[in-house]
Amino acid sequence: MIGEDRDLLLELLALPTAGPLETTDEVCLWEAAHAYSEAAESFGMRTVHLGPAREVDVLRHDVPAVVREAIAEDPDFLARQPNLVLRVGRAEPVVMFNVHLDTVAPFEPAGFDGARFHGRGAIDAKGPAVALLAGVRAAMADPAVGRDVSVLIQAVSGEEGGAMGVFGTRPLVEAGYHGSLNVFCEPTGLRYLPRSTAAMTACVRVRGEDAIDDRPQAGHNASVLLGFLAQHLAGALAGRVPDGRVCVAGLHTGHMHNRVYGSGELLLNLSYGSTASARALAAALDVALREGLAEFTARFRGVPPFHRTAVDAAAITRLEWRKRGLPALPPQDVPLLDAVAPRWPAHEPAFTCDAIWLADVPGARTAVLGPGSLEANNAHARGEHADVADLDRFTDVVRDIVVRFARNGGT
Numbered sequence: 001m002i003g004e005d006r007d008l009l010l011e012l013l014a015l016p017t018a019g020p021l022e023t024t025d026e027v028c029l030w031e032a033a034h035a036y037s038e039a040a041e042s043f044g045m046r047t048v049h050l051g052p053a054r055e056v057d058v059l060r061h062d063v064p065a066v067v068r069e070a071i072a073e074d075p076d077f078l079a080r081q082p083n084l085v086l087r088v089g090r091a092e093p094v095v096m097f098n099v100h101l102d103t104v105a106p107f108e109p110a111g112f113d114g115a116r117f118h119g120r121g122a123i124d125a126k127g128p129a130v131a132l133l134a135g136v137r138a139a140m141a142d143p144a145v146g147r148d149v150s151v152l153i154q155a156v157s158g159e160e161g162g163a164m165g166v167f168g169t170r171p172l173v174e175a176g177y178h179g180s181l182n183v184f185c186e187p188t189g190l191r192y193l194p195r196s197t198a199a200m201t202a203c204v205r206v207r208g209e210d211a212i213d214d215r216p217q218a219g220h221n222a223s224v225l226l227g228f229l230a231q232h233l234a235g236a237l238a239g240r241v242p243d244g245r246v247c248v249a250g251l252h253t254g255h256m257h258n259r260v261y262g263s264g265e266l267l268l269n270l271s272y273g274s275t276a277s278a279r280a281l282a283a284a285l286d287v288a289l290r291e292g293l294a295e296f297t298a299r300f301r302g303v304p305p306f307h308r309t310a311v312d313a314a315a316i317t318r319l320e321w322r323k324r325g326l327p328a329l330p331p332q333d334v335p336l337l338d339a340v341a342p343r344w345p346a347h348e349p350a351f352t353c354d355a356i357w358l359a360d361v362p363g364a365r366t367a368v369l370g371p372g373s374l375e376a377n378n379a380h381a382r383g384e385h386a387d388v389a390d391l392d393r394f395t396d397v398v399r400d401i402v403v404r405f406a407r408n409g410g411t
Contacts, residue, residue: 001134001392006112008039009130012101013110013119017126019081020074021066021161023105029157032101033084036129036155040086043137044146045153049085049177052078052157053167057174062325063166064201081157083168085177088140089150093410094179095402096152097136098169098354099129100159104380117386123372124379127386128185128394129155131371135398144406151402152177156354162201164326165354173357180410181336182366183401184355187379190393192337193344193368196329196355197244197271200278201322202285204229208262208309208316216305220316222264223253224300225309229292229317230266236288241280243273245349262316271352273328282324289319327359334367336408340400341369370394 015028037047070077103121110119117127139145156168211219230248237246253264272278293314300310358366371390378384
């Protein structure tokens with residue numbers, strides 16, 4: 001990476017690009033896309049697509065509920081989140097790189113101390129996005145790049161916030177913007193991960209009657225019921241499938257101390273590496289929820305403040321799916337990457353990203369590869385950062401991938 005690359009990364013980091021699923025603050029994804037496309041065009045790439053997804057291409061049965069609801073509530077929801085496609089060359093075959101310019105919230109100020117970039121998106125994934133451009137630029141010094149093969153870059157919105165790429169990566173892939181080799185730029189410690197989990201989100205919802213704190217027995221105590229179910233489900237579902245994980249996430253009933261809340265919800269995120277595992281997790285959740293409700297009733301029926309909640313537990317509790325039916329990327333061989341990066345160990349769990357949308361594309365080999373670590377670099381957390389040395393190494397890896405792809409005729 002050269003000085004212009006570092007300037008671009010600081011410019012991108014200074015832009016708040018958390019999407020409207022993450023924040024109600026200003027969303028500057030158009031500005032980020034324009035800055036990125038201008039940088040790419042300065043060394044010979046061309047913009048072949050820039051714009052948001054169409055509603056008709058997004059609203060489907062498997063779209064997460066949070067996206068459907070956002071589109072219904074905000075007529076500008078999609079319009080504020082563009083997707084960019086850059087290309088060099090017109091030949092086939094094509095190597096495609098995908099990176100996302102949207103981030104999680106909250107925004108963190110940009111900074112650079114000469115060795116480390118700080119700010120939201122530094123590692124996930126604005127830093128890798130800029131290093132990617134530098135790598136493609138370096139690869140274009142080889143005359144075969146652009147002449148014998150082409151390079152595509154997808155710079156998308158809608159990777160974060162639970163959108164799962166349904167208005168970013170998926171419509172671009174369905175429009176034909178993919179290659180025979182596809183690399184998704186996410187932090188993997190520069191090990192290539194040839195698989196990706198998907199995730200489904202379940203909501204255990206309690207709808208009962210509130211009560212005053214002086215007469216707690218008069219209502220339903222959703223806090224006690226959902227707290228009990230959270231622990232029960234955590235124990236019952238952990239380790240159920242070898243290629244997925246269970247995250248017991250948000251539990252909410254209310255904020256006040258002087259009342260009993262009769263309604264609330266518990267969220268669970270269930271990742272999986274195959275359709276079979278998804279089915280197994282969903283079935284296990286159904287069983288575990290019934291068992292948990294029965295156990296709660298037996299335990300609290302004789303406790304006066306919670307008697308009504310215990311008796312009515314099954315009647316006031318239901319399971320809703322907020323996200324379900326998304327594909328997972330199965331393990332695959334990507335021989336070209338074996339020459340430039342170590343493979344992610346088979347025993348280490350994968351993670352979820354937009355690579356799932358290449359799962360059913362014929363003739364496509366797909367992997368996840370990028371600098372840094374989601375954990376060590378504080379992605380999605382306070383103090384997110386990326387080291388120049390890691391970004392430079394990723395630039396070299398991208399260059400090697402593109403050059404090898406060109407010299408090997410796309411194999």
